[in-house]
Amino acid sequence: MRILVLNGPNLNMLGIREPEMYGSNTYADLEKFVDDVCRENGIDYEIYQTNWEGALVDRIQEAYGKFDGIVINPAAYTHTSVAILDAVKAVAIPAVEVHLTEVNEREPFRHISYIGLAAAKTITGKGFEGYREALLWLKDNL
Numbered sequence: 059m060r061i062l063v064l065n066g067p068n069l070n071m072l073g074i075r076e077p078e079m080y081g082s083n084t085y086a087d088l089e090k091f092v093d094d095v096c097r098e099n100g101i102d103y104e105i106y107q108t109n110w111e112g113a114l115v116d117r118i119q120e121a122y123g124k125f126d127g128i129v130i131n132p133a134a135y136t137h138t139s140v141a142i143l144d145a146v147k148a149v150a151i152p153a154v155e156v157h158l159t160e161v162n163e164r165e166p167f168r169h170i171s172y173i174g175l176a177a178a179k180t181i182t183g184k185g186f187e188g189y190r191e192a193l194l195w196l197k198d199n200l
């Protein structure tokens with residue numbers, strides 16, 4: 059089983075960006091967290107972060123036939139991107155949407171999730187632990 063972990067814009071700024079909201083752990087810490095979870099659970103994975111919407115679409119398309127599941131935090135593109143939604147629908151790979159913060163308790167524009175229309179599951183507000191939950195959910199449900 060292979061899982062692709064995708065992270066969108068500004069998540070590379072973890073540790074610097076709004077620490078009161080996102081905490082002090084860095085993106086490298088998140089990569090290590092995902093690596094530890096995958097090793098402990100025998101999950102074959104790739105992780106990728108980009109600030110570019112089209113690059114996320116490309117990676118989703120390239121996952122077709124190569125990955126069994128996707129964990130995706132599209133970050134701000136969650137609330138704007140029909141293109142990412144369409145890409146996930148096009149490849150029809152089960153996807154779990156993750157957000158570090160509790161988006162539904164933040165500004166109203168963050169309550170809208172396009173990717174949520176295609177996601178098999180959505181996990182919000184659990185910080186890095188949300189990625190563990192998403193990976194294990196895919197492992198158990200694929």
Ligand code: DQA
Nearest residue numbers: 068131133134157158159168
């Ligand atoms: C986020 C929430 C989004 O609203 C925001 O734009 C992000 C991160 C989260 O992980 O909580 O960049 O996806």
